Amino acid sequence: QSALTQPASVSGSPGKSITISCTGTSSDVGRYNLVSWYQQYPGKAPKLMIYEDSKRPSGVSDRFSGSKSGNTASLRISGLQAEDEAEYHCCSYAGSSTWVFGGGTKLTVL
Amino acid sequence: EVQLVQSGAEVKKPGESLTISCKGSGYSFTSYSISWVRQMPGKGLEWMGRIDPSDSSTDYSPSFQGHVSISTDRSITTAYLHWSSLRASDTAMYYCARLVALANTDYFDFWGLGTLVTVSS
Numbered sequence: 001q002s003a004l005t006q007p008a009s010v011s012g013s014p015g016k017s018i019t020i021s022c023t024g025t026s027s028d029v030g031r032y033n034l035v036s037w038y039q040q041y042p043g044k045a046p047k048l049m050i051y052e053d054s055k056r057p058s059g060v061s062d063r064f065s066g067s068k069s070g071n072t073a074s075l076r077i078s079g080l081q082a083e084d085e086a087e088y089h090c091c092s093y094a095g096s097s098t099w100v101f102g103g104g105t106k107l108t109v110l
Numbered sequence: 111e112v113q114l115v116q117s118g119a120e121v122k123k124p125g126e127s128l129t130i131s132c133k134g135s136g137y138s139f140t141s142y143s144i145s146w147v148r149q150m151p152g153k154g155l156e157w158m159g160r161i162d163p164s165d166s167s168t169d170y171s172p173s174f175q176g177h178v179s180i181s182t183d184r185s186i187t188t189a190y191l192h193w194s195s196l197r198a199s200d201t202a203m204y205y206c207a208r209l210v211a212l213a214n215t216d217y218f219d220f221w222g223l224g225t226l227v228t229v230s231s
Binding site: 001003005033034036038044045046047048051052057089091093096097098099100101102103104 | 131145147153154155156157160169171172173205207214215216217218219221222223224
């Protein structure tokens, strides 16, 4: 059970869009429609942003969207704002009542 | 209001034992599993394991199996993470999270604020 692979960092200018990838295997990301994404500010607890690959919880901005193709899930943030600068973590169900996270991606808004 | 309140920061020596806690409120405690998630300094999140408070069944990540144990006391709606012998490499922030795990869906919807564990001689 290896961690999902995310880029260490991404950056974008205000108003632009960025995409964060999350690559797993056919045993986790590719097998289940159960990828979730979490936003984490420094020193704070994670917050759910996307679940079931592409669904948004109530209260999460529609600037955040999720998708998946094969073994790679993606989080897209459009209309970047300064408040989006945070760490983003993906997570997938991995079978047998286990879950696996990615290494996290630091988003910098230039 | 759903809340997960975690116990305070701990400083321990290698080899010592430790139990940290996570008290749930504002929801039916036995209807949702509680997971524990580790975050080492400057690193990503790692799923450690989970407990179903309704029957105390547990599942662990292979990376943590045998080194930690998870338990619960339903009467006080609290979940625990226990080490019998700490290592310096256990130094990390530990989060508890409520797991929504239903047919065709699962995610961690509420998180505690974390418990910082420092293990140093």
